[in-house]
Amino acid sequence: MSDKTMQAIQVHAYGGPDVSKIQTIDRPQPAADEALVRIVYAAVIPLDFKIRNGWLQQVFPVTMPYTPGFYASGVVEATGPDVTAFAPGDRVFGTIRGAYAEYGVAKALELVKVPDRLAFEDAATIKAGAEAAWKALFTEGELQAGQTVLLHAAAGGVGQFAVQLAKWKGATVIATASTSNLDFVKTLGADQVFDYTTTNFEDVAGEVDLVVDSVGGETEARSWSVLKKGGIFVSLTQDPSQENARKHGVTAKFNTEWPTREDLESLTELIAEGTIKAEIDAIFPLSQADKALEKSEARHGRGRILLGVIPE
Numbered sequence: 001m002s003d004k005t006m007q008a009i010q011v012h013a014y015g016g017p018d019v020s021k022i023q024t025i026d027r028p029q030p031a032a033d034e035a036l037v038r039i040v041y042a043a044v045i046p047l048d049f050k051i052r053n054g055w056l057q058q059v060f061p062v063t064m065p066y067t068p069g070f071y072a073s074g075v076v077e078a079t080g081p082d083v084t085a086f087a088p089g090d091r092v093f094g095t096i097r098g099a100y101a102e103y104g105v106a107k108a109l110e111l112v113k114v115p116d117r118l119a120f121e122d123a124a125t126i127k128a129g130a131e132a133a134w135k136a137l138f139t140e141g142e143l144q145a146g147q148t149v150l151l152h153a154a155a156g157g158v159g160q161f162a163v164q165l166a167k168w169k170g171a172t173v174i175a176t177a178s179t180s181n182l183d184f185v186k187t188l189g190a191d192q193v194f195d196y197t198t199t200n201f202e203d204v205a206g207e208v209d210l211v212v213d214s215v216g217g218e219t220e221a222r223s224w225s226v227l228k229k230g231g232i233f234v235s236l237t238q239d240p241s242q243e244n245a246r247k248h249g250v251t252a253k254f255n256t257e258w259p260t261r262e263d264l265e266s267l268t269e270l271i272a273e274g275t276i277k278a279e280i281d282a283i284f285p286l287s288q289a290d291k292a293l294e295k296s297e298a299r300h301g302r303g304r305i306l307l308g309v310i311p312e
Helices: 046-052 126-140 159-169 179-187 218-226 242-248 261-272 286-298
Strands: 005-011 020-026 034-044 071-079 091-095 103-107 111-113 148-151 172-177 192-195 208-213 227-235 251-253 280-285 304-308
Touching: 005 286, 020 286, 034 126, 034 286, 046 286, 071 103, 091 103, 091 126, 111 261, 126 159, 126 208, 126 227, 126 261, 148 159, 159 172, 159 179, 159 261, 172 179, 179 192, 208 218, 218 227, 218 242, 227 242, 242 251, 280 286, 286 304
Parallel strands: 148 172, 148 208, 172 192, 208 227, 227 251, 280 304
Antiparallel strands: 005 020, 034 071, 034 103, 034 304, 071 091, 091 111
């Protein structure tokens, strides 16, 4: 393969796992304000299979064929003439569209340097889970020390970080998880963990300051009653019901704000120093992206799923 081509996953039509193929395509070139990144790990997130299935055509339209993926870690290969913050050889992570590939381009503003003591695989989980947890808890949820938060799907790619970050902040954490993940969520620091397959959380939790919901649907509908007046409901899956929020005297939020760059750097430092740990569920080679997405779609994972693109 020449230095002008690369291996990448290409999706040629909406559909199931069989629409994804690994192919040789042209290597992208960075624009003036971009960097070309040799990808080491790409994060596999639910958004990826939802787009591939054709569920989000109005929100995330794509031109076929396209390369999936949004978040990755890797090494800067080249930079555009306007980029001064990064140089070839720098270890980075960030938003890299088309990350299911050996190389990707990213706006320099959307990249962060990886501290020397932070592994590439952990760095790849930050934008894909840790940042969303920070946003839900602190940027949107305004969580303070001494408050109580209910976290749904606490063993997942976002939930695992949310439990740890809420405890780091000094909050009391109530969490829901499946039977096989109860002990795992307890080891993350949750104060109470309920098995959602056997227990109705609304029967055992109440007067919480914040609910973070990464499930949606019926789980959202059952969550309003556990919030105290003036509490906050943050959805990571859909625009929550403002009607229900008004009815219960609470605030409902969905994807309106994002953490600052300083927040992201603080979060990176917490993970680098080991205060917050990133649980990796599984790592698949790039050629098995279809299997990685199948595992993601099954939604029974523990932590984040990654594609190992190029060995470190």
